[in-house]
């Protein structure tokens with residue numbers, strides 16, 4: 062018998078728990094030559110802001126052991142161009158397209174969420190209150206429980222569909238933030254965004270990134286992410302989406318067992334553009350091997 | 364169409380300590396590869412390397428279904444690639460990016476360092492159109508201009524070296540035939556060289572294309588790590604480039 066891989070995040074019925082992480086999968090189109098996008102549980106597209114943004118100066122990327130630092134700084138076309146030009150191109154993709162909503166003020170978050178709310182084929186947003194690469198706002202909202210609650214409350218008023226809030230690991234107590242956004246009306250939380258980091262080019266005696274600090278991602282952050290997902294999953298009753306360093310089915314299973322209802326794959330897409338489908342196949346193999354009929358049976362078993 | 368696929372190393376050649384080339388064979392017919400396009404090459408079993416490495420497609424043989432790469436050893440990934448031998452597998456994501464437009468009736472191709480790599484396929488593509496380009500290769504010394512014998516059948520070859528060990532002494536822009544009535548220039552190499560070549564072209568009103576080598580993570584336009592500041596904002600080098608027209612990059616060129 063085929064194992065059942067479908068899971069649910071609030072009103073979102075996913076074919077399987079494997080989605081893609083914002084900022085690592087473009088608008089999905091970039092990967093269409095390599096995989097059948099219709100196999101994915103969902104695609105979270107690039108962080109979208111009120112206006113077009115140029116992002117930070119080059120260099121914006123530095124490779125690190127088992128990971129990378131980025132300081133892209135939310136370069137994106139802005140919500141108007143997203144709605145007019147990108148959305149018509151991607152809306153018929155045979156999976157859930159979720160927009161990662163970013164901003165520097167509560168007004169901006171609300172304006173973007175309000176526009177996206179009108180798009181029929183976008184069933185959910187992921188509110189990014191956790192970007193470490195912008196000077197104003199971004200992570201600022203995600204590091205204080207009262208600020209996080211304020212943004213979520215405000216967005217909740219203008220956004221009626223599934224509202225996922227993406228949390229930053231750059232806090233002392235992530236549980237406190239997760240509880241605050243749950244109370245403010247979030248339907249789900251996803252974690253983790255990148256870990257604030259830094260690297261130095263010792264030959265040139267300069268920071269590797271134009272912004273000095275940047276966001277760390279990739280396999281090196283996985284244990285930290287699994288720990289945080291486990292903590293949050295035990296503290297809130299809304300579904301948790303886990304991410305951070307997932308490259309294989311075994312990695313994804315760690316998150317599911319720790320309590321994630323779904324996962325997102327980020328940096329691994331750069332190393333292997335077919336990583337997501339390999340993970341989906343691997344989950345199925347695992348279920349067959351362990352006689353698991355329904356993947357939900359192993360979610361949160363730890 | 365882009366592919367992710369394994370090739371088998373069927374040939375290896377080295378020039379001095381720093382340059383080597385790999386010839387890679389595929390069991391199936393190769394897709395069309397434009398001159399200037401590149402591959403994201405997997406570096407296997409190397410603890411220190413996480414991401415793929417972008418490497419230009421140096422040569423294409425559609426009869427034998429082979430591609431060649433010409434690589435300069437500059438760090439951990441390229442050093443690991445240098446250990447590959449005949450029979451080994453190499454995984455590529457390719458062909459990526461936008462290549463050269465093959466403009467001009469009297470083109471000049473200017474390369475330096477590892478930047479000579481894409482110029483071989485480019486020279487062959489011009490020849491296939493009945494145009495023999497002038498190819499100007501520069502380096503610090505003769506042994507730092509790799510693979511030059513491969514270019515000989517496909518154009519008029521000129522050299523400059525810092526020490527005068529091959530061709531004329533000096534920089535590529537100082538070569539006596541640098542300004543010889545060309546109607547198009549293609550350049551790939553160290554940033555100061557490309558800037559000098561492109562400044563000259565812009566001043567003389569000659570059309571010019573440059574191939575940039577920004578650091579990349581994905582190579583397919585998904586991460587926006589590889590951008591160059593063009594005259595109308597950040598542009599993605601891996602997808603909108605790596606080959607750009609000089610006219611849109613005047614700020615970058617005059618930096």
Ligand SMILES: Cc1cc2nc3c(=O)[nH]c(=O)nc-3n(C[C@H](O)[C@H](O)[C@H](O)COP(=O)(O)OP(=O)(O)OC[C@H]3O[C@@H](n4cnc5c(N)ncnc54)[C@H](O)[C@@H]3O)c2cc1C
Nearest residue numbers: 416417418419433434435438439440441477480576577578
């Ligand atoms: C489109 C494109 C085509 C390229 N084609 C070729 C080619 O045909 N042959 C070739 O030899 N090289 C080519 N390069 C450059 C090549 O990608 C880098 O030299 C390589 O990634 C370095 O890897 P490494 O692990 O050996 O170096 P690392 O150990 O990662 O770094 C060693 C040093 O090299 C520098 N470096 C790292 N990446 C780059 C880069 N992308 N560009 C310049 N310097 C870098 C680092 O700053 C560091 O100082 C190309 C780059 C691009 C973007």
Ligand SMILES: Cc1cc2nc3c(=O)[nH]c(=O)nc-3n(C[C@H](O)[C@H](O)[C@H](O)COP(=O)(O)O)c2cc1C
Nearest residue numbers: 082083084108131189253254278279305306327328
């Ligand atoms: C290049 C890059 C760009 C990113 N852009 C965004 C973004 O726009 N919005 C966001 O919420 N997260 C962004 N992220 C964070 C990822 O979505 C993810 O949370 C993080 O990389 C951890 O997952 P990973 O280790 O699987 O990559 C970005 C990450 C990278 C590497």
Ligand code: FES
Nearest residue numbers: 580582584587601
């Ligand atoms: S390297 Fe990812 S967009 Fe160019």
